[in-house]
Amino acid sequence: MFAAYVTITVFASVLNGSAAVVYLIGHEFPKAQADMKGLPRSWVPVLGMLLAAGSLGLLGGFAVPMLGTLAAAGLVLYFIGALLAHLRVGSRKLANWAGFFATAVAALAVNLGYHWS
Template sequence: MFAAYVTVTVVAAVLTGSAAVTYLVGHPYPKAQLDMKRLPHSWAPVLGTLLAAGSSGLLAGFAVPLLGTLAAVGLVLYFVGAFVAHLRVGSRQLVGPAVFLAVSVAALALGLGHRGPW
């Protein structure tokens, strides 16, 4: 159980961390995603910061379990919102948010299973 928890948590942190970097450096892909969802470009740094906080929180959860739990919950909520944003505009490009959501849910479930909520 411990190996699965560590592996999935690190994968989730790397995925969300790389997404955070793309938002924070002004890469064209997040801008295109914001345009497609009809959201202002001014949200990119905020969304990138949320992703970075979630990624950092997952890794900090190895030392402070409550931080890991809160970060995983935050990421799950973030990616549920991303999924809803895609559906709101009629987008059928749901694989990306579904993968990120699944990895975040797995990190949360394995974290809770391994150490409990605290």
């Protein structure tokens, strides 16, 4: 179980950390996504910071297990919000969302399984 916990947690952290960087450097993709979903562009850096916090929280969970659990749960909630934003505007392009969401759910599951079972 430890190997799965470490592998999935590190993968989820890298995935969300790379997304956070894209959001925080001002890349056009997140801006276009915000426009498509009818969100203000001023939210893009905030969303990037939330992704960065989740990514760092997952890694911090190796030292403080509750931090990792809360970070994983926060990422799951973040991506539920992203789904709602997609559905609100009728977007059915959910392949990227599904990958990120599945990774966040997997991180939460292994975190709960490893630390709290």
